[in-house]
Amino acid sequence: MEPRHIIIGTAGHIDHGKSALVLALTGTDPDRLKEEKARGITIELGFAHWTTDEFAFSFVDVPGHERFVKNMLAGVGGFDAVVLVVAADESVMPQTREHFQICRLLGVSEGLIAVTKADLADADTIELVRMETRELVAGSFLEDAPILAVSAKTGEGMDDLRRALVDLARRAPRRAATGGVRLPIDRAFSVKGFGTVVTGTLLGGRMRVDDELVLLPDERRAKIRGVQVHGSPAAEAHAGQRVAANLGGVELEDIRRGDTLLTPHTLEPSRMIDVRLEIVPGERVLRHGARVRFHQGTSELLGRAAIGAILSSGEAPAGEAALAPGAEVPGGGEAYVRLRLEAPAVVSRGDRFILRAYSPTVTIAGGVVLDPHPARGAIRTPAARERFSQLDGRGLAPAAALTRAGGAMVSERGAMGLPVGALVSRAGVAPGEASQVAQQLGAAGVAARAGDVLVAPAVLERLGREVLAKLGDHHRAAPLSEGLPREEVRERVFARAGEGVFERVLADLQEAGKIGGRDRVALASHRVSLTGEEERARDVIEQAFKAAGLRPGDLREVAQAAGVGADVLDRVVKLLVRQKVLVKLDAIYFHQLALEQLKREMTALKTAGAEAPRIDVATFKDRYGVSRKYAIPLLEFLDRERITRRLGDARVLI
Numbered sequence: 249m250e251p252r253h254i255i256i257g258t259a260g261h262i263d264h265g266k267s268a269l270v271l272a273l274t275g276t277d278p279d280r281l282k283e284e285k286a287r288g289i290t291i292e293l294g295f296a297h298w299t300t301d302e303f304a305f306s307f308v309d310v311p312g313h314e315r316f317v318k319n320m321l322a323g324v325g326g327f328d329a330v331v332l333v334v335a336a337d338e339s340v341m342p343q344t345r346e347h348f349q350i351c352r353l354l355g356v357s358e359g360l361i362a363v364t365k366a367d368l369a370d371a372d373t374i375e376l377v378r379m380e381t382r383e384l385v386a387g388s389f390l391e392d393a394p395i396l397a398v399s400a401k402t403g404e405g406m407d408d409l410r411r412a413l414v415d416l417a418r419r420a421p422r423r424a425a426t427g428g429v430r431l432p433i434d435r436a437f438s439v440k441g442f443g444t445v446v447t448g449t450l451l452g453g454r455m456r457v458d459d460e461l462v463l464l465p466d467e468r469r470a471k472i473r474g475v476q477v478h479g480s481p482a483a484e485a486h487a488g489q490r491v492a493a494n495l496g497g498v499e500l501e502d503i504r505r506g507d508t509l510l511t512p513h514t515l516e517p518s519r520m521i522d523v524r525l526e527i528v529p530g531e532r533v534l535r536h537g538a539r540v541r542f543h544q545g546t547s548e549l550l551g552r553a554a555i556g557a558i559l560s561s562g563e564a565p566a567g568e569a570a571l572a573p574g575a576e577v578p579g580g581g582e583a584y585v586r587l588r589l590e591a592p593a594v595v596s597r598g599d600r601f602i603l604r605a606y607s608p609t610v611t612i613a614g615g616v617v618l619d620p621h622p623a624r625g626a627i628r629t630p631a632a633r634e635r636f637s638q639l640d641g642r643g644l645a646p647a648a649a650l651t652r653a654g655g656a657m658v659s660e661r662g663a664m665g666l667p668v669g670a671l672v673s674r675a676g677v678a679p680g681e682a683s684q685v686a687q688q689l690g691a692a693g694v695a696a697r698a699g700d701v702l703v704a705p706a707v708l709e710r711l712g713r714e715v716l717a718k719l720g721d722h723h724r725a726a727p728l729s730e731g732l733p734r735e736e737v738r739e740r741v742f743a744r745a746g747e748g749v750f751e752r753v754l755a756d757l758q759e760a761g762k763i764g765g766r767d768r769v770a771l772a773s774h775r776v777s778l779t780g781e782e783e784r785a786r787d788v789i790e791q792a793f794k795a796a797g798l799r800p801g802d803l804r805e806v807a808q809a810a811g812v813g814a815d816v817l818d819r820v821v822k823l824l825v826r827q828k829v830l831v832k833l834d835a836i837y838f839h840q841l842a843l844e845q846l847k848r849e850m851t852a853l854k855t856a857g858a859e860a861p862r863i864d865v866a867t868f869k870d871r872y873g874v875s876r877k878y879a880i881p882l883l884e885f886l887d888r889e890r891i892t893r894r895l896g897d898a899r900v901l902i
Contacts, residue, residue, distance in 0.1 A: 536554060667700055
């Protein structure tokens with residue numbers, strides 16, 4: 249059976265022996281740069297591998313110097329577990345604390361502690377280091393982690409460390425290989441004969457040779473020419489593995505650390521993100537509007553933090569409806585925050601990140617993305633705080649939290665609705681699961697599907713009420729009308745609604761027995777209501793045109809002879825046209841029965857003769873005793889009805 253892949257990261261202060269420890273474990277020196285060799289410190293991320301029968305360990309060695317914490321952050325996002333390194337001769341130092349806080353804030357859930365350089369300290373000193381380290385990690389994921397005294401130089405404790413790493417790997421959570429490919433790029437370089445190569449920790453999906461992927465945020469298409477896992481060629485790589493991918497279609501200069509390689513149509517770049525933030529205890533306050541450095545995955549971006557609500561006890565918003573302009577979150581506090589970034593980030597709901605102060609560059613906070621594509625609007629109102637809380641869902645099971653957040657996202661979209669596909673980019677749903685999640689949202693009563701969008705049930709109900717109100721107004725103003733044309737209903741009520749919402753609302757109203765009609769929409773209770781004068785006018789006009797056949801008289805002359813007023817005439821004629829009793833050809837009205845009789849006679853001419861006769865205007869006039877005024881519109885009518893086809897100045901029956 250193929251060994252399970254585990255990503256182990258190192259963390260700790262500069263010169264505490266992280267790289268030496270990795271070298272002793274794997275036989276590979278993770279310091280690969282000449283400058284690193286010369287200065288004896290790690291500057292860039294280093295990588296090494298160690299394989300047992302059960303596990304394939306990939307070690308990510310991070311820089312410990314405070315100047316290179318941003319490089320450390322580019323690697324920690326892919327850790328399955330961490331080895332916190334503390335030197336026996338120096339104990340806990342500033343970067344020990346900062347690295348530990350970074351791992352905690354990024355949600356690393358497994359790890360152990362290695363007290364290195366044990367050959368340089370006596371037993372009492374090592375015990376003191378253990379105590380200080382326990383104090384540092386109290387109440388965290390490392391609270392009960394083993395603390396092992398080791399020496400990369402003498403080999404002391406290394407076998408115990410290897411056994412502890414195997415035990416650690418067994419506890420580490422598995423990464424799901426489902427969903428789309430997501431590879432944050434931590435290195436990019438060119439290999440002679442192959443071209444552009446990128447590396448990173450595959451966070452999601454399966455990457456295969458010949459896959460067509462997209463490089464964000466610049467929207468560049470890339471084809472996978474080759475894949476390496478653990479330094480060896482592979483047909484595919486899956487989530488949780490360190491991957492090197494040979495790319496086609498992009499040049500090395502087109503790629504930078506922080507770019508993300510993805511399955512197309514999954515995530516989308518964003519410059520505005522809603523988050524829940526935790527300020528590092530003991531660090532500076534976070535002020536509203538402060539400029540910050542945003543670290544997520546392998547990217548570092550500048551931005552500003554707008555405080556939406558300060559949280560009390562980590563559960564509910566505290567304070568007044570509007571925070572003071574100089575609002576600040578103290579060290580150890582939490583807040584709902586909107587980050588406005590100066591360049592686009594590629595993030596998903598649930599992603600964890602780190603904030604560092606703009607200057608001096610110290611880690612001040614970490615958090616979780618609640619909405620990577622929020623709508624613009626106020627973030628300090630009670631309604632906005634309630635929305636943040638719904639997006640958060642902290643303390644709920646994952647399915648319940650997703651349902652609550654999805655309901656908030658759907659609701660704020662109003663009549664436009666949330667495209668089902670947006671559940672992938674906005675709610676962090678796997679591409680193949682979007683329809684299933686949409687059904688779950690429907691079953692929970694927080695969304696209804698209308699074509700390809702999701703709409704809040706309350707919005708559908710409101711639109712339904714508006715349709716009924718518009719129809720009622722129309723029936724009262726025009727009792728002879730059989731209803732509003734469908735497109736007019738769409739324009740009046742659904743001008744800002746998403747595709748499918750119009751059809752969904754009308755279908756629901758029709759199913760409920762509240763409306764009827766196809767081309768025209770009317771209340772189910774509506775009946776065309778004529779006054780006595782209108783009924784008499786309808787009968788007179790219908791009979792006059794029925795008797796006239798293909799030679800109807802002038803409409804107003806007919807009405808005048810019958811004593812019908814102009815306003816009544818207009819209403820009644822429109823009704824007869826809608827009911828298809830009268831048909832208007834050009835400016836002349838004909839009775840429908842006369843036109844049907846004409847079609848039957850023309851068809852009979854074709855079946856009676858061996859050869860289809862030719863009919864010109866003169867022939868038609870003579871046959872039916874009509875003037876050119878009537879002949880032309882009638883012949884064009886026959887053309888439209890596909891009874892005849894015009895050939896020059898004549899027609900042939902078809």
